[in-house]
Amino acid sequence: MPASEEICRLSATELIAGIEAGSFSPAESIEAWAGAMESDDLNAFLWKGVEGGAEQGSGHLSGLPVAIKDIFCTSGIPTTAGSRILEGYKPPYSATAVERLTEAGAGLLGKTNMDEFAMGSSNENSAYGGVSNPWDRTRVPGGSSGGSAAAVAGGLAPCALGTDTGGSIRQPAALCGIVGLKPTYGAISRFGMIAFASSLDQCGPLTRTVADAALLLEVMQGQDQRDSTSVGLEAPIELPSSTDLDGVRFGVPAELVGGDVGIEVGVREVFEQTLSRIEELGGEVAEVTLPHAAHGISAYYVLAPAEASSNLARYDGVRYGLRVEADDLVSMYERTRSEGFGPEVKRRIMLGTYALSSGYYDAYYAQAQKVRTRIAEDFTAAFQGVDFVVTPTSPTVAFPLGARTQDPLSMYLSDFCTVPMSLAGIPAISIPAGLAAPPEGGPELPVGFQIAAPAFGEQDLLEAAHALEMSIGFQRLDQREGEGA
Ligand code: GLN
16 A cells, blocks of 8 residues: 555546555545645645545545535535635535535545635635645735645645636636636536626636546536536546647637736746647647737626626525624624625625616626627637637736735736636636746746637547646646655
């Protein structure tokens, strides 16, 4: 039996292969990872506990523990969405995505920290404290799935679930040097995922490798009658095996990567090296145009808050979590919501309520919907000429804790390159592509490369990402530490 450090160096697919080969048992794997989770000094976990997964032969994921973002309802296990207003809430049921994993034999490995209600790009909006980036503990891990990304990058979990509304899987994956996949809207059921902006929210995996992302996607995807927007994928996802990009066409949109959009020099260098690598692997790189994509952030910050203001109306102190008593019902609502929600959530509720109010609806909400349609059409047109659209995932490497908390706009711009794909509903993956020094100097940090595909093009997306991943040979933090580097 390998020592637990060795188990904790394996990817999810390697772990399963190890169990199938009889090198160690599911129980040994779960125990090793439970120990890793317990050593969390990043504040990556809000609840540390393990459920299931240790039984031999309970499914093909038997022995694989998955860390779960605290936005997924888990039956009988605290679920806060990073908010005080849900403190103490234990859902009576589990999210479909979580259920599918456990039905396949996987275990649940803790609940991970996150920006409150998934609103944020640094995890600093969590009511339960920020999370450190394991590459540099003075920096953010990204957000809103910051705990999930830090846990996987920091060797505390082999893989994790996240959610992505405008970039919350891809951006933290990029900042932590791991893989993050946002599937097509509708590929995985949203049932039991606490709603932020329902027309954009999508569940997906944060993993060590592209193959691991494929493994989890296949288990979780599929139609679910409890989410009427879920459709699943057309065919089962297979583990990707491509090693070349012969004849595959990649489009670079000037609107998202042009000289004037604030991409850091180091990030741009890694992006350009990756484009050269695509050509070396037989792929073609062309310019494409997404004429409305640069308006993505503006449209998103009308639409997402509008949906949030409606979704968050249910937290009134009556049914879940926190209640702050008062003399009458309305005062109870007011006090509960004033004390239960943090400042960013309040800002979103106010923005959204304003955008939806009579007299402003057409000027803001209806207009933003039109922009959204234009952006979706831009991608459809671009995909006439190329197979994929590529950008840096984040314009910057991980920034210092506190650097953007006083400046919401600079925080919102973290998602400049990821929001357009969310608005279009298309799948996109971030893979680690290299390292770059931050502009203020200091040790080098991971840079993510984003690849976006047409709706339901996950298999092709995973194949291309896998070929690139094999060629890049990025050394993850756990691999560096494993070598004592
Ligand atoms: N950072 C974006 C926001 O704050 C996206 C968050 C997400 O994808 N959940 O809304």
